Each structure stands twice: as C-alpha cells, then as structure tokens.
Amino acid sequence: MADHRSKLATIVRQHEPQILSEWIDLLAKAGGRGAVERAEVEAHARSFVRLLADAMQADDSGGIDGPEWTKVRDMLTTLSSSRARQGSSPTETATFILSFKQPLFTHLQDEYRADAEGLARELWTATLLLDKLGLLTTEIFLKSRDAVIMRQQREMLELSTPVVALWEGILAVPLIGTLDSERTQVVMESLLQRIVDTGASIAIIDITGVPTVDTLVAQHLLKTVGAARLMGAECIISGIRPQIAQTIVHLGVDLGNVATKATLADALVLALGRVGAAVTRTVPRA
Amino acid sequence: MPAVREEMLDVRSDEDVVRVRQITRRWAVGLGFSLVDQTKIVTAASELARNTLIHGGGGSTRIEELRDGSRHGLRLTFEDKGPGIADVPQALRDGYTTGSGLGLGLGGARRLSSEFDIVSAAGQGTRVRITRWK
Amino acid sequence: MLDGKPPAERIPILKLGEFLLVTIQVEMHDRLVMTLQDELTHQIVRHRARGVLIDISALEIVDSFIGRALGNIANMSRILDAETVVVGMRPAVAITLVELGLNLDGVRTALNAEKGMALIRRSLGPAGGLDAGGS
Numbered sequence: 001m002a003d004h005r006s007k008l009a010t011i012v013r014q015h016e017p018q019i020l021s022e023w024i025d026l027l028a029k030a031g032g033r034g035a036v037e038r039a040e041v042e043a044h045a046r047s048f049v050r051l052l053a054d055a056m057q058a059d060d061s062g063g064i065d066g067p068e069w070t071k072v073r074d075m076l077t078t079l080s081s082s083r084a085r086q087g088s089s090p091t092e093t094a095t096f097i098l099s100f101k102q103p104l105f106t107h108l109q110d111e112y113r114a115d116a117e118g119l120a121r122e123l124w125t126a127t128l129l130l131d132k133l134g135l136l137t138t139e140i141f142l143k144s145r146d147a148v149i150m151r152q153q154r155e156m157l158e159l160s161t162p163v164v165a166l167w168e169g170i171l172a173v174p175l176i177g178t179l180d181s182e183r184t185q186v187v188m189e190s191l192l193q194r195i196v197d198t199g200a201s202i203a204i205i206d207i208t209g210v211p212t213v214d215t216l217v218a219q220h221l222l223k224t225v226g227a228a229r230l231m232g233a234e235c236i237i238s239g240i241r242p243q244i245a246q247t248i249v250h251l252g253v254d255l256g257n258v259a260t261k262a263t264l265a266d267a268l269v270l271a272l273g274r275v276g277a278a279v280t281r282t283v284p285r286a
Numbered sequence: 287m288p289a290v291r292e293e294m295l296d297v298r299s300d301e302d303v304v305r306v307r308q309i310t311r312r313w314a315v316g317l318g319f320s321l322v323d324q325t326k327i328v329t330a331a332s333e334l335a336r337n338t339l340i341h342g343g344g345g346s347t348r349i350e351e352l353r354d355g356s357r358h359g360l361r362l363t364f365e366d367k368g369p370g371i372a373d374v375p376q377a378l379r380d381g382y383t384t385g386s387g388l389g390l391g392l393g394g395a396r397r398l399s400s401e402f403d404i405v406s407a408a409g410q411g412t413r414v415r416i417t418r419w420k
Numbered sequence: 421m422l423d424g425k426p427p428a429e430r431i432p433i434l435k436l437g438e439f440l441l442v443t444i445q446v447e448m449h450d451r452l453v454m455t456l457q458d459e460l461t462h463q464i465v466r467h468r469a470r471g472v473l474i475d476i477s478a479l480e481i482v483d484s485f486i487g488r489a490l491g492n493i494a495n496m497s498r499i500l501d502a503e504t505v506v507v508g509m510r511p512a513v514a515i516t517l518v519e520l521g522l523n524l525d526g527v528r529t530a531l532n533a534e535k536g537m538a539l540i541r542r543s544l545g546p547a548g549g550l551d552a553g554g555s
Contacts (some may be wrong), residue, residue: 077355143355185515189322192511199531223518230514230523232507232530232539300449307481308447325481325512329520332483336450391484394520 006125007111008104009056012049015107020049022103030095044079044096051075062125064132073136080137084144093141097134101127157186163194170271171200171233172264176209184220188227195231202271203228206264208239218253225258234274236260238267289350289361297335297364298344306335306347310362313349317358319420327360327418330398333391334364334414342366342412352417359400359419365411372408431456433463439537440464440502443475453489460493464500471540472497473533477508487522494527503543505529505536 012019024045028038051072058068076097083093104126112119161183164172171194173187191203205224210217225235238261240248248255261267272278295309296302310331314324331347338345345366352359371377378393392414396402399416406412431452434441440463442456460472474490476482482490494504505528509517517524528543530536 140355143357185322188515188518189511192514195531196511199535201531201535226518226523227511227514230509230517230529231511232535300451304447304449311480322512322515325510325516326519329481329483329516332481332485333520336483336485394484394522397519397521398516 006056006060006122008108008122008126008129009053009060011107011111012053012056012104016049016053019103019107020045022106023049023100026099026102027096030092030099044075047075048072048097048100056129060125062128064129064136072133076133076137077140080140081144084141085148090138090141090145094134094138097130097137101130104130154182154186157183158190161187161190163190165194165198165200166204166268167272167275167277169198169200169275170202170204170268171195171198172204172206172268174206174209174239174264177211179207179210179217179220181220184223188224191224192227192231195228195233201233202236202274203233204236204238204264204267204271206239206267207237207244208241208264210239210244213244213247213253215251215253218248218251218255222256222258225256234259236267236270238262238264290353292348292350295347295349296344297338297347297366299339303332303335303339307332310349310360313351313360314418317351317360317420319360319418323418323420326398327362327416330395330416330418331362333395334362334416337391337414338364338366338368338412342368344368345411354419357419359417361415361417363413363415365413367411370408370410370412371404371406374404374406378404430459433459435463435467435469438467438469439471439473439540440467440469441473441475441533443478445478448486450485453486457489457493457496461496461500464497464502469502470544471537472502472504473536473540474504474506475508475533476506476513477510477532479513480510482509482513482517482522484520484522487517487520487524490527491524503528503540505539507531507533507536 024038024042027041027045055064055069055072059066063069064073079096080093105123108119108122108126112122160176161173164174166172171191173191175187177183179187194200195203205221207213207221213221221237225237228235236259237255240260240262247253259267259270261270269279293309293313295306297306307328311324311328314327319327335347338347342364343366345364345368348363348365350361350363352361378396392404395414395416400419401417402415404412404414406414431442431444431446431448434443440460442460444456446452448456463469464472472493474493476490479486490506494506497504506524507530509529528539530539
C-alpha cells in the first residue's frame with residue numbers, strides 16, 4: 001500500500017535553497033507600496049520556510065491551531081502587525097504567504113512526476129494549509145490596524161481635550177463634542193494628572209461645546225467631578241446653555257452640589273473668590 | 287477560549303485576598319495593561335476575592351492569560367461552594383456603599399471589567415468570571 | 421507572605437500637636453484595616469486630637485472595604501470632635517473609585533498632607549487654636 005503520509009515537510013527541507021530563492025524572486029517582482037526592504041523580506045522568507053517545515057513535520061493533520069504551529073503563528077503575527085504599522089495593505093501581507101504556493105507546487109510536481117494521485121493529494125493539503133495561514137495574516141493585520149486606529153483616536157481625543165491652567169490653583173477643561181465613556185476616561189486622566197502637577201484646588205469644566213446633555217453625559221460629568229474631588233479639587237461646571245438647563249431639569253438629572261455657572265467668565269470669578277483672589281478694574285470704562 | 291497560561295490561588299484567609307491582589311497586579315503588569323486598567327482589574331479582583339471568602343466561605347481564584355488573535359486579555363474566575371446567591375439580578379443591583387450585604391462589589395466588579403459573568407443559585411455555590419482585554 | 425516579608429500587623433499613628441498622622445505604606449488585609457479603625461478611635465480620644473490625616477499616597481488600590489473603612493473613620497472621628505482628611509489619592513485610584521461607584525461622601529480629601537492640614541485648620545476656624553507642634 002502506498003504511503004499516503006504527506007511528504008511536504010521533507011520536500012520543503014530537501015529543496016529549501018531553491019524554493020527559497022524562487023520565492024524571494026517572486027516577492028521582489030511583486031514589489032509593493034510598503035517600505036519593506038529586500039533584506040527584511042529575505043529574512044522573513046527564510047524564517048517562514050524553516051518554521052513551516054518544522055510545523056508540518058510535527059503535525060500533518062492540516063490544522064494550524066495546534067501547539068506545533070505556535071512558532072509559525074507567532075512569526076506571522078509579528079510580521080502582520082509590523083506590516084500594518086508600516087502602512088502595507090492587507091493584500092500585500094497575504095500575498096507573502098500565498099505566493100509561496102508557486103515555488104512549492106513546482107517542486108511538488110517534480111517529486112510526484114509519476115504519481116498523479118499523490119500530486120493531487122499533496123497539492124490539496126498544501127493549498128489548504130497556505131490558505132489558512134494567508135487568512136490568518138489578514139485577520140491579524142486587520143486587528144492590528146484596528147489597534148492603530150484606536151490608538152490614533154485616543155491621541156486625537158487627548159489633543160482635543162486640553163487642560164488649561166487659568167490661574168494659580170485653577171484649571172479649566174473646555175469640552176468640545178460629545179462626552180462618551182471613552183472621552184470621559186481621557187478627560188479624567190488628563191485632568192487628574194494636571195491637578196497633581198499643578199496642585200490645583202479648582203477645576204472648571206466648560207460644556208459650551210457639548211451639543212447635548214442627556215442622562216449618560218450627566219453621569220460622565222458627575223464621574224469626572226467625583227474623581228477630581230477625590231484628589232482634593234472642587235469642580236465648577238460652566239457653559240450651561242438655556243436648552244441644556246431645560247433638558248437637565250426635564251430629565252430629572254441631579255447635579256448634586258456641584259456649582260454651576262452660565263459662562264466660563266462667571267466660573268472664573270467664582271473660582272478666584274474661592275482661592276482668595278479678586279479682579280479689580282484699574283482703568284475706568286470709557 | 288483556551289488560556290495561554292494559568293495559575294490557581296486559594297482564597298481562605300485575609301492574607302489570601304491580599305495575595306490575589308498582588309498576583310493579579312503582577313500578571314496585569316506583565317501583560318502591559320495601562321496603570322488605570324491595572325488598578326481597575328486589581329480592584330475588581332479584590333472585591334470578588336473578598337466575596338468568595340466572606341460570603342462563599344472560602345474558595346479559589348484562577349488567573350488566566352488569554353489570546354484572541356493579536357488581542358491579549360486577563361481572565362479571573364472566582365469559585366466557591368458556599369450558600370450561593372438566590373437572586374442574582376438583585377445582587378448585581380445592590381448598593382455597595384451601604385453596610386454589609388450579599389453581592390456587594392459585584393456590580394462594581396462588573397463595571398470595572400470588559401466582560402463579566404456569574405453563575406450562582408441558592409445552595410449551589412457561586413462562580414464569577416471577569417475578563418479585561420488590553 | 422510575598423517577597424519574604426510578613427504582612428504588617430500594625431500601622432503606626434504619629435502625633436503632631438493636635439493632629440494624628442497615619443501613613444499607610446503596606447498592603448492592608450481586612451483585619452489590619454479593622455485594627456487601624458479601632459486604634460485611631462482610641463488615639464483620638466487619648467490625645468484629644470482635633471484632626472486626623474490619613475495619607476494613602478502609597479496605596480495602589482482602594483476597594484469598597486477600604487473605602488467604607490475610610491468613611492467609618494471619618495464619621496467616628498467627627499463624633500469625637502475631630503476632622504479627618506484623606507490625602508494623596510493616586511489618579512488611577514480616584515478614577516477606579518468613581519467607576520466602582522464609591523464616592524466616599526463625608527470623607528474630605530486633599531492633594532497632600534500640607535493641604536490636608538490647611539484644610540483641617542480652616543474648618544476648625546480661628547477659635548480652634550491648633551498647635552501643630554513640630555510641623
């Protein structure tokens with residue numbers, strides 16, 4: 001009875017130098033927009049071929065989830081993530097794997113010249129395996145890209161939530177845009193860190209730029225006020241437009257004992273009073 | 287979801303609750319969680335470990351590192367063979383600022399975690415599982 | 421036991437004039453928290469303290485148990501005619517506490533010990549006549 005066990009691993013190992021150089025040539029020709037140097041590609045290719053042969057030797061079930069495939073998956077994860085960060089496209093990254101089929105199949109044909117059935121079997125096994133690995137890289141790539149996007153969003157959030165030191169001991173946080181839970185986390189972290197850095201005892205949270213205040217937004221505001229308070233800073237909420245005031249009352253939102261002022265200017269005057277300062281006019285109005 | 291690695295801890299004394307905190311923090315730091323996220327999961331762990339001790343009569347904590355593609359997570363499972371919770375929804379709603387009472391800290395632990403689930407019934411012990419993804 | 425160090429069994433309470441200063445520098449297990457509560461109440465009476473400063477700048481987490489204990493200490497001190505201020509809460513802890521839903525109502529807070537003492541002095545008024553000794 002013919003031995004139907006896959007000889008993929010053996011074939012790859014035996015013909016490694018040729019398979020490798022054919023593959024690298026293919027990859028170089030495919031080029032790509034990404035800034036991936038040829039040397040780096042060669043290194044990745046070499047590493048992949050070795051790890052692939054090892055994994056296929058240890059596990060020829062056709063799956064790629066077993067512990068024998070951990071090193072391959074790890075290598076592809078690192079590769080995809082870094083490609084994502086460098087700005088390659090998902091296609092380029094998957095092509096890296098899928099283009100391996102060509103040199104592999106060429107050598108499989110040589111090996112199974114006299115055995116059409118064997119060739120069909122091996123081609124099938126190889127293609128299934130490489131497709132799975134190609135899909136894996138795409139998945140990882142997309143997840144990494146998501147992570148990059150999220151990080152960039154967070155950085156934008158931080159930039160758009162500046163904490164301003166208005167006066168000694170008085171900070172102001174002008175909020176622009178909706179206050180969702182993600183934003184609230186960023187605001188709290190920035191505000192609290194500034195409180196520690198400046199020793200501020202008052203934080204004015206201006207919501208002029210917040211379009212709507214519903215129960216959720218109010219909760220987020222109160223959370224922020226609560227956190228600042230735990231750090232020993234009292235908050236004043238300013239920039240409450242008439243519509244917002246109406247909404248707050250209609251929704252039955254309880255702002256507790258947080259001081260509120262219609263404008264940032266009014267809030268500043270109140271804050272100055274609390275820290276023991278006052279504003280005096282030295283030049284009479286014209 | 288299979289865990290990459292795990293550790294089991296006994297929860298049978300006050301010192302064990304402290305140990306759960308310390309080991310959870312060690313794992314969270316190792317996984318590269320932000321400081322705020324570390325604090326959240328360690329605090330949640332403290333609440334749940336205490337519940338296991340006080341209301342469950344003692345039990346165990348399992349800490350696991352999870353991997354989902356390129357995403358890393360920390361999962362903690364608190365298990366006891368105590369009296370169990372008869373009314374779980376109520377326990378999740380109960381106040382945590384009022385004195386003693388069953389389910390204190392459950393709602394809080396849920397709020398501090400990415401995922402939360404609880405299995406419990408009167409006379410059937412309790413199992414609470416929380417996960418924090420990075 | 422972690423790192424070969426046994427958990428501390430007492431938290432030292434320092435007397436600074438009419439203030440009591442407690443600096444928490446270790447991981448506290450629940451029994452230790454209760455011991456602290458007990459000790460503080462006794463010390464407030466013994467020294468007729470008017471102010472209690474609890475420095476939690478070394479605490480990496482404050483859970484509901486510790487939070488409630490701080491609240492209890494504040495309430496008990498008030499009954500004994502002393503003001504309590506908790507100082508030095510870390511930002512990550514504050515953010516976690518509000519997420520937990522524990523707002524420590526009735527517990528006054530300040531950024532550091534210096535501001536904490538100023539706060540207590542202010543609330544005790546000029547008639548308080550505080551002598552903060554070696555501060």
